[in-house]
Amino acid sequence: MDQISGNQTRRQLLKAAIGGAAGIALGAPFLRLSAAQTQPASDSTGTLKLADDLFVVRMPGQENVIAQTGTEGVVLVDGGSAAGSDALLKSVAGLPGAGPVRTLFNTHWHPEQTGSNEKLAKAGATIIAQENTRLWLTTDVIWPWNGQRFKRLPKSALPNKSFYTDGKLDSGVRYGYISDAAHTDGDLFVFFPKQNVLAVGGAVSGQGWPVVDWVTGGWIGGIVGGLQRIQTLADANTRIIPSRGPVLSLADLKVQYEMYGTIYDQLTRLLNRGRGPSEAVAEQPTKESDAKMGNPDEFVRRAFESLWAYLSPDA
Numbered sequence: 344m345d346q347i348s349g350n351q352t353r354r355q356l357l358k359a360a361i362g363g364a365a366g367i368a369l370g371a372p373f374l375r376l377s378a379a380q381t382q383p384a385s386d387s388t389g390t391l392k393l394a395d396d397l398f399v400v401r402m403p404g405q406e407n408v409i410a411q412t413g414t415e416g417v418v419l420v421d422g423g424s425a426a427g428s429d430a431l432l433k434s435v436a437g438l439p440g441a442g443p444v445r446t447l448f449n450t451h452w453h454p455e456q457t458g459s460n461e462k463l464a465k466a467g468a469t470i471i472a473q474e475n476t477r478l479w480l481t482t483d484v485i486w487p488w489n490g491q492r493f494k495r496l497p498k499s500a501l502p503n504k505s506f507y508t509d510g511k512l513d514s515g516v517r518y519g520y521i522s523d524a525a526h527t528d529g530d531l532f533v534f535f536p537k538q539n540v541l542a543v544g545g546a547v548s549g550q551g552w553p554v555v556d557w558v559t560g561g562w563i564g565g566i567v568g569g570l571q572r573i574q575t576l577a578d579a580n581t582r583i584i585p586s587r588g589p590v591l592s593l594a595d596l597k598v599q600y601e602m603y604g605t606i607y608d609q610l611t612r613l614l615n616r617g618r619g620p621s622e623a624v625a626e627q628p629t630k631e632s633d634a635k636m637g638n639p640d641e642f643v644r645r646a647f648e649s650l651w652a653y654l655s656p657d658a
């Protein structure tokens with residue numbers, strides 16, 4: 344971090360970040376950033392119909408799962424936690440036009456995304472992940488800020504098809520790497536062109552302040568860079584589905600980009616003045632957004648630490 348000069352701009356840092364590290368955005372309170380889009384109605388089980396063959400399956404206490412049904416089988420974007428897997432797969436099997444799950448995407452390595460891997464792999468599904476996600480799943484991870492420990496997955500539960508930059512299913516569904524490390528360094532998006540639906544996993548938090556998981560590469564600059572990149576993948580009618588929270592629009596992403604960009608600039612300034620995480624929290628760099636976003640202290644601390652982690656990875 345001694346490399347950083349006082350006048351280094353966000354753009355320069357973001358340029359340096361492309362192809363770089365990783366970060367985790369776990370939301371806290373359920374809050375929406377803007378009301379640019381009317382939310383479609385969910386049915387009594389919480390399943391949200393995006394199109395005749397495309398659904399967001401929302402199980403209590405679980406992150407969003409997207410299911411596409413069709414004659415070639417079901418495509419899932421994320422598989423919920425292991426504890427919720429049975430209920431989730433039952434719910435998916437009950438969707439109109441549902442058949443066996445043939446393809447599962449892991450948008451990142453977190454247990455909230457990968458809990459159905461083992462079951463679906465055994466049933467013959469293809470599990471697609473960015474290569475960094477596959478690698479994180481082969482190793483134990485510990486979060487130093489709260490001591491939380493994540494066990495590696497058994498071999499049988501690992502993604503069996505990994506990629507580096509992008510790919511395409513026979514159905515035309517496209518997927519690609521969000522290389523900014525917004526949430527982790529293995530974030531991916533999945534785009535459903537026919538329905539104009541973009542799944543972005545944890546790279547965007549639709550629900551409160553994200554937890555910045557700098558242990559597996561995420562950082563505050565990556566949140567900003569990811570938001571910038573994802574805007575280029577969407578148009579005004581695209582429905583954007585994050586891991587947490589409601590359906591978002593391009594307008595919502597613009598609001599988030601401005602907000603996180605401002606926070607990033609402020610934290611970078613504090614870093615350049617030699618301040619630490621506690622001083623960053625005391626400066627209240629998010630105070631303009633706290634009323635709608637909730638208590639920011641953990642987020643600010645992790646975001647600041649992520650600058651250290653990103654700018655001096657060997658420290």
Ligand SMILES: [Zn+2]
Nearest residue numbers: 367368453545
């Ligand atoms: Zn996550």
